[in-house]
Amino acid sequence: MPAVSGRRLQIEVWSDVVCPWCYIGKRRLDRALDRFAHAGDVEVVWRSFQLDPAHRAGAREPVYEALARKTGGSPAQVRAMTGQVVELGAAEGLAYDFDRAVAVNTFDAHRLNQLGRAHGLGTQMHERLMRAHLMEGEVVDDVETLVRLGSEVGVPADDVREVLAGDAYADDVREDIREAQALGATGVPFFVLNRTYGVSGAQPVDTFLSALHRAAGAPGAAAR
Template sequence: MKVEIWSDYACPFCYIGERKLELALKETGMMENTEIVFKSFELNPDAKKRYDKNINELIAEKYGVSLEQAAANNKNIISAAKELGLDYNFEDLKYTNTFDAHRLSHYAKAEGKLKEYTEAVMKSYFIDSELISDAEVLVSIAEKVGLDKERALIILNTTDFSHEVRQDEQSAYERGVNGVPYFVFDEKQAVYGVQPVDAFVKIIESLK
């Protein structure tokens, strides 16, 4: 089976959704027989690389809610992640532009390291509170998952793989996708958003 996942590294629901999918694949015994392909999608292509405000302040501004409401919403996300063993650190989270991280993902894909790279970037952003638009951070992640750090740095200093990111995003737009995570199973069944593990299990069982 093949599962394509359009996601963004700055999307907390994407990390949660991917974890739930993994649990469903393990439950159905399909973990070893499933190819997971991550696709690039930027929720905010215009995001800056650095912000002075914290994530609660940014969310309050974006959605026109109070700072208290933004913090409460983020607390709910943190709790949902915690249930899956993900210790989100929103207090120190560094919201940023994800385009370079996506570009480097296509290098990881070419080297057969996409799954490891995606996991490492998500952990770096949500758990370790690192600035994933920073070249040093991204090169370090690349090296940790077995990619060549010199090649990674060259990519980040050029426009390499920009086209591939845009292709993924164009493919999403053509499907009518305007948010992530977005899962496509064997090019037959599409699911938007975080689903319960049981829902993923039903889909997988129907396609086995």
């Protein structure tokens, strides 16, 4: 494989902050990067995607109830389904707590993530939002909650309030979603390496590592 020292490898990740598979996928990508010799030349960009864009803004519902309504499954079936995800998350060091999780519309959370990216904190902001929803029972459409979560990773509180009070970054969120659709993504997580290689889903670590090696050796790796 050709060396990529001095060349940037970009990984774009379409993800929703309430998606348990996305957090598992992030952990597996992180582990692959730990084994990748040129990890210092990798830039990860977190892009917006909504698993349930039809969820009414301002509506809040326990996740188990929302899943039962959406899938038509019984409460027992929903808990069995999420129980498998909880076990997979635990294997990645993620303590999912769906008993406390609240289903919301994630559009404002994605606008905050776009703001975080503008401050150079996109990865930190996205992870903080995922942990807040999936592990801590935070309500991630609540303005004060989003202000606090933004502040925790270094996004100024005044900037968060200003963004959430208007429609800043709304077009960026919509453009990310349109772009995912144009690339053929039907779900998330969806990883695109240098717009050359795609990885769909929370794949095993070795799959991510193989994709990193292929993308690093491709002519499309952009020079710094």
